[in-house]
Amino acid sequence: MAETGSGRFIMDRRSIVKGLGLGAVGLISAPVLAACSSGGSGGGSGSGGGGGSLTFGSNASDPVPKKAYAAFVAAFEKKSKDKVTVNTSDHNSFQDKITNYLQGSPDDAFTWFAGYRMRYYAKKGLVADVSDVWTKIGSNFSDALKKASTGEDGKQYFVPNYNYPWGFFYRKSFWAQNGWSVPGTFDELVTLAKKMKAKGIIPIAFTDKDQWPACGTFDYLNMRINGYQFHVDLCAHKEGWDTPKVQEVFTTWKELLPYYDPNAAGLTWQEGATKVGNKQAGMMLLGSFITQQFTDPAVLNDIDFFPFPAVKVEGTDAVEAPIDGLMLSKKGGQNQAAKDMLAFMGTGAGQEAYYSVDKSNIMTAKDADTSGYSAFTKKLADVIANAKSISQFFDRDALPAMAANVLEPAMLNFIKGGNINLTNIEAQAKTLYAQQ
Amino acid sequence: MSAPLVALGDTEAGSGVNPPARRRRLRQLTTRDRIVLGVMIAIPTLIQAVLVWIPTLASIGLSFAKWDGLALSDIHGNGLVNYKFVFEQSPQFWPAVLHNVAWLAFLAVIGTPLGLLLAVLLDQKIRGTRIYQTIFFMPVMLSLALIGIIWELIYSPQNGLLDYLLGTHGTAHAIDWFGNSSVNLWAALVAATWRHAGYIMILYLAGLKGVDPSLREASSLDGANGRQTFFRVVFPAMAPTNVIIVVITVIESLRAFDIVYVINHGTNGLELLSVLVVQYLVGETQVIGIGSAFAVVLLVISLVPIVIYLSRTFSTKER
Numbered sequence: 001m002a003e004t005g006s007g008r009f010i011m012d013r014r015s016i017v018k019g020l021g022l023g024a025v026g027l028i029s030a031p032v033l034a035a036c037s038s039g040g041s042g043g044g045s046g047s048g049g050g051g052g053s054l055t056f057g058s059n060a061s062d063p064v065p066k067k068a069y070a071a072f073v074a075a076f077e078k079k080s081k082d083k084v085t086v087n088t089s090d091h092n093s094f095q096d097k098i099t100n101y102l103q104g105s106p107d108d109a110f111t112w113f114a115g116y117r118m119r120y121y122a123k124k125g126l127v128a129d130v131s132d133v134w135t136k137i138g139s140n141f142s143d144a145l146k147k148a149s150t151g152e153d154g155k156q157y158f159v160p161n162y163n164y165p166w167g168f169f170y171r172k173s174f175w176a177q178n179g180w181s182v183p184g185t186f187d188e189l190v191t192l193a194k195k196m197k198a199k200g201i202i203p204i205a206f207t208d209k210d211q212w213p214a215c216g217t218f219d220y221l222n223m224r225i226n227g228y229q230f231h232v233d234l235c236a237h238k239e240g241w242d243t244p245k246v247q248e249v250f251t252t253w254k255e256l257l258p259y260y261d262p263n264a265a266g267l268t269w270q271e272g273a274t275k276v277g278n279k280q281a282g283m284m285l286l287g288s289f290i291t292q293q294f295t296d297p298a299v300l301n302d303i304d305f306f307p308f309p310a311v312k313v314e315g316t317d318a319v320e321a322p323i324d325g326l327m328l329s330k331k332g333g334q335n336q337a338a339k340d341m342l343a344f345m346g347t348g349a350g351q352e353a354y355y356s357v358d359k360s361n362i363m364t365a366k367d368a369d370t371s372g373y374s375a376f377t378k379k380l381a382d383v384i385a386n387a388k389s390i391s392q393f394f395d396r397d398a399l400p401a402m403a404a405n406v407l408e409p410a411m412l413n414f415i416k417g418g419n420i421n422l423t424n425i426e427a428q429a430k431t432l433y434a435q436q
Numbered sequence: 437m438s439a440p441l442v443a444l445g446d447t448e449a450g451s452g453v454n455p456p457a458r459r460r461r462l463r464q465l466t467t468r469d470r471i472v473l474g475v476m477i478a479i480p481t482l483i484q485a486v487l488v489w490i491p492t493l494a495s496i497g498l499s500f501a502k503w504d505g506l507a508l509s510d511i512h513g514n515g516l517v518n519y520k521f522v523f524e525q526s527p528q529f530w531p532a533v534l535h536n537v538a539w540l541a542f543l544a545v546i547g548t549p550l551g552l553l554l555a556v557l558l559d560q561k562i563r564g565t566r567i568y569q570t571i572f573f574m575p576v577m578l579s580l581a582l583i584g585i586i587w588e589l590i591y592s593p594q595n596g597l598l599d600y601l602l603g604t605h606g607t608a609h610a611i612d613w614f615g616n617s618s619v620n621l622w623a624a625l626v627a628a629t630w631r632h633a634g635y636i637m638i639l640y641l642a643g644l645k646g647v648d649p650s651l652r653e654a655s656s657l658d659g660a661n662g663r664q665t666f667f668r669v670v671f672p673a674m675a676p677t678n679v680i681i682v683v684i685t686v687i688e689s690l691r692a693f694d695i696v697y698v699i700n701h702g703t704n705g706l707e708l709l710s711v712l713v714v715q716y717l718v719g720e721t722q723v724i725g726i727g728s729a730f731a732v733v734l735l736v737i738s739l740v741p742i743v744i745y746l747s748r749t750f751s752t753k754e755r
Contacts, residue, residue: 095719095720096718096719096720098720099505099506099722103506117720124504124506126506209615209700209704211703211704262608263593263612263615265615265616265617265704266593266612266614266615266616266704267615400719400720400721400722401716401720401721401722401723403721404715404720404721405528405715405716405721405723409527409528409703409704410527412703412704416617421527424525424527427524427525428521428525428526431517431518431520431521431525431726432723432726434502434517435502435503435504435514435723435724435725435726436504
């Protein structure tokens with residue numbers, strides 16, 4: 001299907017190969033893969049200054065990220081004289097088998113994301129505390145990034161590699177030509193959308209065939225109306241869904257519905273991005289991976305970005321910027337070479353090695369050399385750097401089953417009909433969170 | 437009651453006299469035969485137990501439990517909470533049941549009769565019948581990815597064949613056959629029928645070949661026309677095949693999964709019970725207790741046609 005090839009961010013992990021047969025094969029093969037991968041880590045433990053070895057489980061199965069991680073590993077090996085064995089798994093199956101993987105014989109270090117699942121495995125004791133690494137690299141990251149790497153017990157379990165912000169993307173020349181300016185508030189956004197609709201274009205290219213894109217709008221409205229902390233608590237189900245606060249999010253959202261693509265339910269984000277690219281649509285709320293879709297350099301250079309406008313509280317302080325990075329398995333926590341590699345990921349040198357190949361993201365370390373950034377990338381980076389809080393994506397911040405099986409179908413119905421049953425969502429949330 | 441007792445007493449009495457001869461008469465199998473037989477029974481039994489019974493019983497057990505899938509010691513009883521979720525809270529459950537019923541009705545009323553019709557037509561010795569058989573059977577052999585692409589080409593609102601024929605392609609009135617939740621179930625059912633009819637056709641053709649030609653001869657001698665011959669003679673003579681086809685139609689509609697999954701992962705109007713089981717059991721979105729409860733519901737529904745089929749099969753054999 002179309003979605004498997006292109007976006008390797010959330011796209012890929014959502015087009016999960018859930019087919020019964022393949023799923024079963026995945027479950028069976030998980031321990032086998034894990035068993036294979038445990039071979040190389042023998043002599044690594046406790047060696048410290050070079051000559052150690054570690055295994056590294058990577059989900060970067062797409063060509064560009066795969067090469068980027070290879071460049072990172074090569075740079076680390078050169079610097080530390082440690083030996084790294086890389087075991088690359090398919091992106092989707094890595095994600096699907098992660099529970100088995102961590103319980104079996106995982107690699108020392110592995111690729112993962114910040115968010116609920118990171119904190120969940122930390123709580124369950126399946127991953128290693130890397131607070132000592134953070135004492136070395138801590139000054140190299142903003143507070144928001146440190147917060148995103150911290151488990152419920154206040155210890156760090158994650159080292160960020162890169163992130164990418166969510167916001168509105170549009171064509172500069174198209175807007176200039178029509179005299180449209182960037183909206184700073186929600187009301188301005190609605191007014192602008194009204195103007196665009198009058199001109200006969202789709203104001204907001206909203207696409208929800210894959211269901212996860214709607215989370216972006218929900219998260220932003222929720223954070224702009226109820227604040228970042230409410231978002232975190234709602235994702236953890238410390239706040240209820242059947243509350244006036246959540247109701248207000250949907251009431252506000254409803255004002256935008258008339259300006260969405262009427263075929264939103266059947267479109268993929270790639271199709272939406274294409275509409276923005278050829279001026280059929282005015283703007284689109286998506287992660288910065290949207291730029292992958294603009295293959296024509298003339299269009300790509302014409303793309304600009306603005307953060308989700310302020311609505312009620314905290315201005316535009318919070319930015320949704322999912323973070324990818326590295327973690328250590330329980331076993332990897334005993335291996336100094338593995339800790340050294342995570343520490344290297346927390347330096348500019350390490351992140352630059354990755355960025356030299358994969359330029360579609362923003363480096364997170366403060367001392368990373370950003371002189372190679374384009375003006376556009378710089379803008380994206382500044383939005384993240386200036387953010388007071390960084391949220392992940394709803395499906396990374398919340399229980400995955402809550403996101404994919406409950407909220408996303410409910411939001412799709414909301415997009416189609418404007419109705420949402422928060423009482424039912426709360427009832428489902430109660431049952432689901434009680435099972436964790 | 438008394439006869440066996442006497443016999444038993446007899447055996448005991450005679451045991452001292454000539455036991456080896458008796459035993460040899462009862463067991464005409466050598467040790468080697470017994471080992472071979474034992475292995476031949478034990479291995480399938482083991483496979484059956486490991487692949488069928490243990491997972492089934494485990495699913496039933498887990499459907500009353502809550503478990504995060506990590507340590508086995510973390511399995512806790514959860515009463516009927518999972519079933520309450522399935523029946524009362526999940527907004528997808530009842531639509532899924534309805535869609536499965538629609539699936540069954542559509543296959544029973546259109547898919548299966550279409551397969552029968554194709555089989556009967558191709559059974560007449562028309563020219564090129566093998567080519568037609570191949571063509572109609574082709575969809576059964578195609579991979580799912582390919583089927584998804586083929587129907588996407590037909591149903592796409594921008595440049596699909598169907599909207600092109602309707603003259604709405606590329607316009608605002610184009611119907612998004614897979615994306616519009618009021619039509620996508622029917623669009624998927626047409627795709628499913630396309631596959632199902634070929635399957636039924638092959639089964640039925642095989643059945644038709646097995647009908648004794650003298651039956652047709654006799655009926656035509658008695659002055660029956662083609663229709664009468666088929667409905668009064670051939671069709672009843674094919675009772676065993678008919679039962680299999682009914683069962684297959686029911687099972688196909690219960691296990692329907694692949695086509696909707698290829699279309700949009702079984703969401704937005706294409707919810708099915710099998711999809712819900714997968715959603716809650718496979719991958720990151722796993723909630724084992726609830727997924728197991730969905731699976732048990734599907735199991736119980738599936739047992740109905742299976743039990744009917746088996747009881748029928750065995751009762752025929754006894755006769």
